[in-house]
Amino acid sequence: xxxxxxxxxxxxxxxxxxxxxxxxxxxxxxxxxxxxxxxxxxxxxxxxxxxxxxxxxxxxxxxxxxxxxxxxxxxxxxxxxxxxxxxxxxxxxxxxxxxxxxxxxxxxxxxxxxxxxxxxxxxxxxxxxxxxxxxxxxxxxxxxxxxxxxxxxxxxxxxxxxxxxxxxxxxxxxxxxxxxxxxxxxxxxxxxxxxxxxxxxxxxxxxxxxxxxxxxxxxxxxxxxxxxxxxxxxxxxxxxxxxxxxxxxxxxxxxxxxxxxxxxxxxxxxxxxxxxxxxxxxxxxxxxxxxxxxxxxxxxxxxxxxxxxxxxxxxxxxxxxxxxx
Amino acid sequence: xxxxxxxxxxxxxxxxxxxxxxxxxxxxxxxxxxxxxxxxxxxxxxxxxxxxxxxxxxxxxxxxxxxxxxxxxxxxxxxxxxxxxxxxxxxxxxxxxxxxxxxxxxxxxxxxxxxxxxxxxxxxxxxxxxxxxxxxxxxxxxxxxxxxxxxxxxxxxxxxxxxxxxxxxxxxxxxxxxxxxxxxxxxxxxxxxxxxxxxxxxxxxxxxxxxxxxxxxxxxxxxxxxxxxxxxxxxxxxxxxxxxxxxxxxxxxxxxxxxxxxxxxxxxxxxxxxxxxxxxxxxxxxxxxxxxxxxxxxxxxxxxxxxxxxxxxxxxxxxxxxxx
Numbered sequence: 097x098x099x100x101x102x103x104x105x106x107x108x109x110x111x112x113x114x115x116x117x118x119x120x121x122x123x124x125x126x127x128x129x130x131x132x133x134x135x136x137x138x139x140x141x142x143x144x145x146x147x148x149x150x151x152x153x154x155x156x157x158x159x160x161x162x163x164x165x166x167x168x169x170x171x172x173x174x175x176x177x178x179x180x181x182x183x184x185x186x187x188x189x190x191x192x193x194x195x196x197x198x199x200x201x202x203x204x205x206x207x208x209x210x211x212x213x214x215x216x217x218x219x220x221x222x223x224x225x226x227x228x229x230x231x232x233x234x235x236x237x238x239x240x241x242x243x244x245x246x247x248x249x250x251x252x253x254x255x256x257x258x259x260x261x262x263x264x265x266x267x268x269x270x271x272x273x274x275x276x277x278x279x280x281x282x283x284x285x286x287x288x289x290x291x292x293x294x295x296x297x298x299x300x301x302x303x304x305x306x307x308x309x310x311x312x313x314x315x316x317x318x319x320x321x322x323x324x325x326x327x328x329x330x331x332x333x334x335x336x337x338x339x340x341x342x343x344x345x346x347x348x349x350x351x352x353x354x355x356x357x358x359x360x361x362x363x364x365x366x367x368x369x370x371x372x373x374x375x376x377x378x379x380x381x382x383x384x385x386x387x388x389x390x391x392x393x394x395x396x397x398x399x400x401x402x403x404x405x406x407x408x409x410x411x412x413x414x415x416x417x418x419x420x421x
Numbered sequence: 422x423x424x425x426x427x428x429x430x431x432x433x434x435x436x437x438x439x440x441x442x443x444x445x446x447x448x449x450x451x452x453x454x455x456x457x458x459x460x461x462x463x464x465x466x467x468x469x470x471x472x473x474x475x476x477x478x479x480x481x482x483x484x485x486x487x488x489x490x491x492x493x494x495x496x497x498x499x500x501x502x503x504x505x506x507x508x509x510x511x512x513x514x515x516x517x518x519x520x521x522x523x524x525x526x527x528x529x530x531x532x533x534x535x536x537x538x539x540x541x542x543x544x545x546x547x548x549x550x551x552x553x554x555x556x557x558x559x560x561x562x563x564x565x566x567x568x569x570x571x572x573x574x575x576x577x578x579x580x581x582x583x584x585x586x587x588x589x590x591x592x593x594x595x596x597x598x599x600x601x602x603x604x605x606x607x608x609x610x611x612x613x614x615x616x617x618x619x620x621x622x623x624x625x626x627x628x629x630x631x632x633x634x635x636x637x638x639x640x641x642x643x644x645x646x647x648x649x650x651x652x653x654x655x656x657x658x659x660x661x662x663x664x665x666x667x668x669x670x671x672x673x674x675x676x677x678x679x680x681x682x683x684x685x686x687x688x689x690x691x692x693x694x695x696x697x698x699x700x701x702x703x704x705x706x707x708x709x710x711x712x713x714x715x716x717x718x719x720x721x722x723x724x725x726x727x728x729x730x731x732x733x734x735x736x737x738x739x740x741x742x743x744x745x
Contacts, residue, residue: 162549165548207745
């Protein structure tokens with residue numbers, strides 16, 4: 097068992113793949129000479145050379161499209177989009193090509209592409225650089241979407257992504273790179289589509305993913321002091337979605353709050369809440385509540401930004417007002 | 422007709438057969454569309470046959486092709502069976518994509534025909550990736566990427582030209598300039614004027630224009646382009662001037678084009694031109710030409726019958742192949 101950061105865990109996963117699979121190469125903006133905007137690939141260019149570590153122009157669409165083409169031709173590319181905000185410039189390639197080529201070709205083609213990107217707000221980068229758009233992509237059949245919250249999950253999910261034959265959006269949270277956690281020395285994977293109970297409890301289920309998992313865990317600690325035992329379900333992947341584990345938890349606790357960082361309107365949490373009400377209605381002792389970000393473009397000012405993003409206080413307030421804790 | 426030295430009779434006959442097969446396939450498809458057998462969008466390649474046939478004749482089986490949504494001609498020229506294409510247009514289980522792709526999305530992985538792409542310009546980044554794989558794997562494959570002049574104004578065009586040239590990737594970018602993006606003339610959409618092939622000079626890429634109504638000229642120009650690209654000189658940009666004789670799709674009444682302009686282009690019909698030349702020069706005999714024509718009719722008759730008699734896709738195939 098070794099302790100490492102979220103950043104180090106992802107670097108480790110990439111390095112392993114580069115070392116063991118000749119088909120793997122990395123490409124993206126500033127991943128080589130600069131070392132990656134979030135320093136995940138620092139040193140890689142020197143270690144693996146320019147054939148495997150490719151700096152690209154700021155051309156998101158062709159970078160993702162080239163990843164798709166190379167994947168169809170038998171390689172295993174990892175494309176890095178510096179942040180998920182920039183994925184909008186490549187959205188046609190992601191949604192119309194990566195996700196659909198297998199289906200539209202009647203199963204003739206496959207696109208084993210990993211798109212690594214950085215999601216989330218909280219760093220005062222304002223409206224265009226603070227979005228959490230992974231839920232949009234999770235609504236597209238043909239894509240898979242991973243949203244790790246810990247170093248253990250990040251490495252395990254990344255390994256699973258390398259073993260998968262489908263296009264995967266791998267969304268890393270910008271504020272989690274420095275998070276430390278235990279990672280076993282022996283090899284393991286975290287299967288795509290398996291949620292994780294990050295805290296056990298009997299009174300209420302908090303469903304979250306990525307950084308919101310940690311916010312939910314802190315809220316659970318506070319609730320415990322009031323004698324309420326919250327269970328925290330970390331989705332780990334939005335698509336496939338582990339419906340079973342969510343439903344199991346809700347059947348046990350009979351109460352549920354779904355938390356996400358993005359805008360509440362149309363957020364992926366609505367999908368989860370709707371699913372819970374369809375599949376566990378008779379077990380519920382109150383409405384399935386939702387907590388999302390403010391329905392406004394992300395403001396720059398620290399106080400406004402904090403007001404826009406869910407935190408422990410908002411979780412506890414929502415639980416009391418809506419869920420009836 | 423450009424006289425290409427050392428071209429074999431067999432090759433000329435094959436050009437004629439393929440172009441005619443495409444033309445008659447498209448006419449059959451239009452007929453089946455009118456009869457309600459084919460639905461959705463149907464974009465016909467009639468008038469542009471010399472490009473697909475001349476260019477694709479140059480490729481090796483391991484080379485890749487990607488193209489746009491007006492893709493039947495390229496698919497046929499690559500050797501896809503007209504039966505499975507027609508069945509796909511009919512939306513049948515025996516179609517090339519099992520009835521899930523339709524006219525705009527033809528694929529044959531076994532022939533490295535990797536797709537019709539229905540979002541304008543979306544195949545250009547894919548071509549860059551296929552060529553990048555060829556480079557990474559050192560397998561000598563080249564990519565032939567077709568697109569229309571409408572794609573030239575998309576951002577992806579410029580991203581792809583830049584990256585392909587920067588990395589010296591083995592791609593022939595083949596612009597089929599038929600002058601109209603749907604119903605809008607190039608003069609109203611492109612600031613660079615009519616000489617679109619010159620637009621890539623700024624990307625440090627070699628380019629050339631060819632008569633898109635002359636299959637021999639297209640063949641020869643593509644041969645030179647592919648040779649250079651395969652030997653590692655980086656991408657090459659070919660522009661062919663052409664004209665689609667029909668509307669943008671079956672829904673297009675073509676009220677934006679001048680009848681005199683249409684008539685002028687029809688006089689350059691690539692199939693008539695080749696036939697006339699081949700007969701006049703004694704390259705092909707009248708008998709042989711007739712044999713080809715009969716063969717094409719039989720093949721298409723069989724294709725329509727196959728498509729018509731094939732079953733619809735089973736409903737449980739709806740959720741198949743969403744994921745690998």
